[in-house]
Amino acid sequence: MNVLVVDNYEQLSERACSIISRHIQSNPTSVLGLATGSTPLGTYKELINEYEQGRVDFQKVRTLNLDEYAGLGPDHPQSYRVFMQDHLFKYVNIDQANTYIPDGKANHLENECVRYEQIIENMGPPDLQLLGIGENGHIGFNEPGSSFSSETHIVELASSTREANARFFSSIEKVPNYAITMGIRSILKSKKIVLLASGERKAAAIERLLSGDVNEEFPASALNHHDDVTLIVDREAYKQIETKG
Numbered sequence: 001m002n003v004l005v006v007d008n009y010e011q012l013s014e015r016a017c018s019i020i021s022r023h024i025q026s027n028p029t030s031v032l033g034l035a036t037g038s039t040p041l042g043t044y045k046e047l048i049n050e051y052e053q054g055r056v057d058f059q060k061v062r063t064l065n066l067d068e069y070a071g072l073g074p075d076h077p078q079s080y081r082v083f084m085q086d087h088l089f090k091y092v093n094i095d096q097a098n099t100y101i102p103d104g105k106a107n108h109l110e111n112e113c114v115r116y117e118q119i120i121e122n123m124g125p126p127d128l129q130l131l132g133i134g135e136n137g138h139i140g141f142n143e144p145g146s147s148f149s150s151e152t153h154i155v156e157l158a159s160s161t162r163e164a165n166a167r168f169f170s171s172i173e174k175v176p177n178y179a180i181t182m183g184i185r186s187i188l189k190s191k192k193i194v195l196l197a198s199g200e201r202k203a204a205a206i207e208r209l210l211s212g213d214v215n216e217e218f219p220a221s222a223l224n225h226h227d228d229v230t231l232i233v234d235r236e237a238y239k240q241i242e243t244k245g
């Protein structure tokens with residue numbers, strides 16, 4: 001794993017943006033794997049800025065998002081579809097028809113998982129997958145204990161994940177109990193992975209990830225099996241490793 005330690009969140013966002021924009025510039029029809037959560041927000045802001053400056057063109061880019069809450073349709077304010085619209089898609093020249101996110105309100109969620117995996121298969125896996133990490137090591141919504149051979153599937157969210165994400169909802173009761181997520185196997189198919197971690201609350205997860213121990217109880221550790229992962233981490237999230245020298 002290639003580790004880039006930066007001073008702060010701003011630098012993290014700039015580095016991530018520069019990797020993604022260079023990627024799009026050299027491959028305008030890129031398939032990008034996108035993530036939600038607070039961490040990539042700065043990266044999306046920087047990408048919008050790059051677009052406004054005429055340095056990056058999303059016209060032929062296709063995107064695949066990692067996950068969606070079960071029960072939240074594409075119009076629900078807390079859905080990841082709305083999140084992506086509000087933080088990136090509506091500000092750049094991407095063709096909406098080229099943006100894919102699981103439908104959390106599908107009648108048959110199991111069928112939706114099969115349909116989504118088929119989309120990944122047809123488009124080819126992402127050329128570049130952007131990832132955040134949960135405090136418990138989840139990637140996408142693959143919670144501890146998820147099989148490393150999983151493809152897109154339904155997951156029950158850990159109570160710690162529901163608590164961590166409650167800040168986006170009016171109360172914790174409103175946070176869905178289930179989600180659809182690309183599986184670890186689907187994620188690892190990506191050609192290149194950029195993992196972002198910022199802030200002290202991610203420090204324990206980053207320490208565990210970089211220990212190299214690969215274990216299904218810590219989903220992000222599967223990334224140690226991939227040969228092109230760049231972790232961009234700020235000093236706060238890297239603290240425990242630096243302190244130990």
Ligand SMILES: N[C@@H]1[C@@H](O)[C@H](O)[C@@H](COP(=O)(O)O)O[C@@H]1O
Pocket residue numbers: 035036037038039040066067131132133134135138139140141161165
């Ligand atoms: N499904 C998302 C993950 O993809 C994300 O990595 C995680 C961390 O979010 P944050 O970046 O807000 O810490 O949150 C959610 O659970």
